[in-house]
Amino acid sequence: MNPLRRFLRTPEALAGAVILAALLTMALAAPLLFPGDPQAIAGPALLPPFQDWSLPLGTDRLGRDVLAELFHGARTSLAVGLAAAAAALVIGAVIGTLAGFAGGLVDEVLMRITDAFQTVPSFLLALAFVSVVGPSLGVVVVAIALGAWTGPARVARAEVLSIRERDFVAGARVIGMHPLEIAFREILPNALPPVLALSSVIVAAAILTEAALSFLGLGDPNRVTWGGMIAEGRTVLRTAPFLSIVPGLALVLTVLGVYLAGEGVVETTAVRRSLS
Amino acid sequence: MTRALALIRRRLVGSVFVLLIVVIGTFLLLEAAPGDAVDAYIVSTGGDAGMIELLRHSWGLDQSELTRLANYLWALLHLDLGQSVTFSRPIRDVILERLPTTLILMGSATALSFGLGSALGIYAGARPGSFRDRFLSIGSLALYAVPGFWLGLVLIVIFAVGLRWLPIGGIESIASARTGLDRAADIASHLVLPVSALGFIYLALYLRMMRAGMAEAWRQDFVLAARARGLSRRRIVLAHVARNALLPLVTMLGLQSAQMLGGSVVIESVFAVPGLGRLAQEAVAARDTPLLLGIILVSAVLVIFINLLVDIAYALLDPRVGASEAGA
Amino acid sequence: MSSPLLSVSGLTKWYRRGGKTIAAVDNVSFHIETGETLALAGPSGSGKSTIARLVLRLVEPDAGRIQFDGEDFLALGGAALRSRRARLQMVFQDPLAAFNPRATVARVLDDPLRIHGIASRLKRPRRIAALLERVGLTPDLAPRAIHEISGGQRQRVAIARAIATKPSLIVLDEAVSALDVSVRGQILHLLLDLQREERIAYLFISHDLGVVRAIAHRVAIFDAGRIAETGDARTVVDAPQSAIGQALVAATPRLNRA
Amino acid sequence: MTALLSIRDLTVTYRRDGGEVAALKDISLDIAAGERLAIIGESGSGKSTLALAVAGLLPASARVDGRIDWFLRPPPPLGAKAPPSVLPDISPSRGEIAPSSRPSPISRIAGGEPAAKLPISPLEGEMSGRTEGGAKDRRPSAIATDYGPLGGRDIGFVFQDPSASLDPVMPVGKQIAEVLYTHLGLGWPQAFAKARTLLERVRLPDPDTALHAFPHQLSGGQKQRVAIAAAIAAGPKLLIADEATSALDTIVQAEIVALIRQLVSEDGMTLLFISHDIALAAELAERIAVFRHGRLVEIGAARQIISAPRHAYTRSLLDAHLGLDAEPLSRQAEASP
């Protein structure tokens, strides 16, 4: 069966795919539906939702259109989530495979560094990093990746170590394959899928971390972020709780979508593996 | 027990290097920051250039980075974390003052998430594919997707602001003269919301892990063998399936300790809990570099310590651990 | 008389477990002539599979010498070793584990041809088809993924890969013990045909004395990393002298068809 | 002879990726009480599915058609006498080799009559129950449930891989004791004491230490001995050994086979021995059933199957066998052209 169809067969994966598709549409449509600066003042401040149909979700403290901010916030959340996860996966995969292949002292040093990064609470690290370098989108991405690469690194290393001992690698050596070819053609393609399977968890964590940083005022002030919206709304939590609740719900849905789709992918590939 | 002792020894040796990397790495990172403690201090007090020079000198900030790193490491050997700029007190005292609060928060949140999470996980995993399994699975996933700080705000809106059942923040009623059980109850009522906000997310994690672990265990031959031996379902679920599925959860307990410490930064901020997390945020805001260094270092030590406990617990739970290296 | 194709002397491999050092292979010496089958038999854990890996230099020995094709095999390294590997091939026990899970039959057979420059890119498909036919498979199997074909077919592909480089010695590590008896018979016949036609020598590792007796010229019986006895396969199996040999023979189930 | 169970038109189908695969097709055979029956076949022949079906261990996704009828006598009252695994039941039909293709009258009653009539059937006190996918879930409720074939109590099952079939984190003594605790109503101390006796019976060296050992501390053969001890702990009528020796070394295999043979004979158990090795089957079993592609090819006395197979497939299996007396293949090959 076609993997995509098998993927969409489970209701969870389907729900995840629908959520992510909606989110992607939001992110892509944001500049078309809400051209210009989403932070532009669009109406009276603190307009509750569903009062004015030109501002369906109301306005925030400065009279900015919450719906426009929500759409543009989707861009930031997705961009940061994907970029940070990609960075974490790449860094982790490189370090992990390097450690796995090199072994010995290199492995030992890289693993102690990995330990060190895992020992420091990653959010604390991100907090320190952003406050040191100053908040901007790129810095936030790096800060999140700094705390997220250790998981992929460990998985990549473990996979490399285990695959190295497998018969088919011995078989490749027996036919005289060059060690580099063994590494890149025999081992890596088999070691990476379990690493990539982590991506949904990492993307979700990255989105949540970005939101938490923005919530603490360490987001990029030139971008709308959902975490930043929640933080803004927090000062008027009593009078206008919707300002925190709406972006919060968007966050929950997004992360849920990522998880659901991720589980679907894992399940789909797991089925394929069990069939083989 | 020799297995556990060997494990502890090996761990401790490795930890020294890890801590060294943590200290040096954090030190260099914080050195790269624009503005230093003097700048931060001046915000609150004011002062002219001459005074800034004076402060830089008296706080040793005019020395080279290497000298300061060396001094710092030397002081660390004497368990001296230095002097906090914002609190004008030894950092060790400041941290020790805040640490118990965070430990209580983390401990309660861990107990909640691990206890309830694994119990619900067993309940769900006892009948894979059943309605309750699917319901708990999806429900926990949704819960896992909730940002902790937002959950905190929602809980405040509902239970503290709306229903007024619970206090809105802090760790105990202000300057109350309560003692003994009264005081404990007061602290507990303050902890309900932050512990829930912090714990419920990890609860979802443990639930999911337990459930997945049980699904995995159900496929194992020894479960089929237990069925073949005619053991009761209850016995199979609890003594074999759940027992084996528990092991990865214990590992996760260690891995999550760092995450939970990070999560408590935000949760403590939302609920105004005067713990280590809030201290970290205060240190960041005040650019109190030595304090932040100290907090990160103490967190790292804490995480290493928790992981050590978890490793010992794991070794006790899984007889296979270290079997091949016994006596090594 | 020329020197043997493979001669192993004083081969030793240690491994550590729990602080103790145990010899997996303890001062083992043997030789194989061109076109000959030497079987290594013994209970599990007796070190026979370690010998296979040592001979192929998948594992480096702690002591001893390996002379292959007239040269010191242990002295080789890098490109020289890789090029010499064409002459010394291996077939593994589990044919599924022995191939990259993502590989196709064609790729598996293409690799040795490419690596050792045996055929140009354009000629390789024909060579692959010929190899498949040589091991009794149809060439239309080439585009199939390894996990899609049956166990017996896989083991034939493994043999095709081993003979692609025209080796003079193939190490067969329990190469037929995972197969059903009917398939096993076919594979054994294939191996014998190849030996007869190409003068390939086999180092045949097996725990099954029946198979050993049926296929090997000589046998060395292993116990705890050492050779307990060695000699003509029939002679040893029919009348083992060592305790382990006698135990193995006694434990082998017999079919009294009389 | 007395039939212990009778299998009629058994068909088992697995659902796999949308399609259905029949693992067993229309199998009918009787297993006599006290006999040693071997099921042989190559991979995919359905022999293990049969073992699981008899033990009621088929996965829920498997579809089962046909019947398995049991003829069990009620177990002795608890504590009335020494445990059955020590004091063997009398097995009247032991040694008899009588393949029966006729359905016994009991199976007709069991299958065709309301269960409530069972107590007045000719074999009073015996009962039948159909097992598919979980024996105890499907016990007829109208009759005394104690009589149903129950895994562990009435059926002992030994799996192929002893490393996988023991819980890795539970001491082996406890894994045996929990069977005794469950089926014999013993308290834990007595259960452990009995577990120790069982370890002795399966000739595990140093049973006191072994009682508290974990599976990873034992060798493969020792683990299989533990698994056998757990299987026979509650004194089952039927012992199913599903490729129980094929993961083991030749020498260990011989020891385990000898042990099984001895235990079966001492306790008067019925043995269902599943194997791919026709020689091993012939050494151990009185009767052999040959399976291929989910069908029963032929069944008969071991001697007859070995020396005078009726079916070509059986013959080819015999021919492919390479025993210690086999002619070297090279000579055959040279001779054949």
Place this chain on the structure above:
Amino acid sequence: MLAGSRVSEGYWRTGRVAERTEFDHVRFHEAVETPDDLTAVFKFAKPTPFQLIRNALPALSSVVPKHIYESGKIEDNPANNAPVGTGPFKFAEYKAGQYYRLQKNTDYWGKDEPYLDEIIYQVLPDRSSAASALEAEEIHLAAFSAVPLADLDRISKVPGLKVITKGYEGLTYQLVVEINHRREELADLKVRQAIAHAIDKDFVVKTVFLGYAATATGPVPKNDPQFYAADVPTYAFDIAKANALLDEAGYIRGADGKRFSLKLLPAPYFNETRQFGDYLRQALAAIGIDAELVNNDSAAHIKAVYTDHAFDLAVGPPVFRGDPAISTTILVQSGIPDGVPFSNQGGYKNDDLDALIAKASETLDTSARTELYKEFQQKVAADLPLINVAEWSFISVARDTVQNIANNPRWAVSNWADTYLES
């Protein structure tokens, strides 16, 4: 009670550590003499207006006991964390991150005072919790705008609570756009005028401050009855005029509608300064100036603006403390070394203004001094070294039971000796 000699000595010693830059004028005293235990005579090197001393001393200095501070380094003195003073309350306890507790000083000189037995200052780092704590009667008073502005409207209607805007008259915050005159574009007066015209001050007051502020016309707030000058050049909200001014100055909009880009650094100390930063970015966008917001924590902000001058525009909240000489003129005056926070670090230099500032600080005659500062305001408003947008002060929310509150211009930081709770 402390002896006068102790007064002077303590003053001198702390002066070295914690003095503020705005304090410059007062600091230039020669000596403090204490002829008897209850008198201190301050001698100044330059003529110093008494008005200035009167305004500056309570805001910027504290008297500390000599016997405690005479030995050791002042900054290491344990009394820094357990202060000893002369007021109606004694420091009792400090729980980091939780509260400060003061106890009644039974030796206080005021008759029957203080009325309160104990004051607890609770740390409520989360602003949204202040209102709830008041409503829940966990606290009686939230000063210094602890209750967010957005909650004031609602909370003013809660029975038992009152919103008080008084009590901070001596402490007026000014919302100021600091300008880096090193930037070529910003050195052009027309550009500064255009920016001033682009800011809708009424909107800022209404939206950012929810009405709890006043629009500003110049460097002295309207609520100062003595120094404030109303007749200064003003800049009405007028986008068209702002655009015209920019066109005139030669900064034509590019194809993307942008004239030039700026770095905008809002100070992080108040929600309102950050929010105004957000607003200013939008206001500048309307006139074709592309502002990039840079949010820093306080240390980085101080360094970026006052030491590194790595800003084009900054939003700051300087404080007017009742006299322009204390904290206000320094924002305009030139020649201040790099690194002095809350001073003119924008590279602005105007000799006229410098001379005016110097003269005013030495003018002893009150009305002459007042006139000089009115002139100062006119010149600042005309030349726009910085743009004053709004003025605000703190708001207190208290339970009705709290009496005698906000009864002096610095009430929140005064001694509260007469405050009591109605039962």
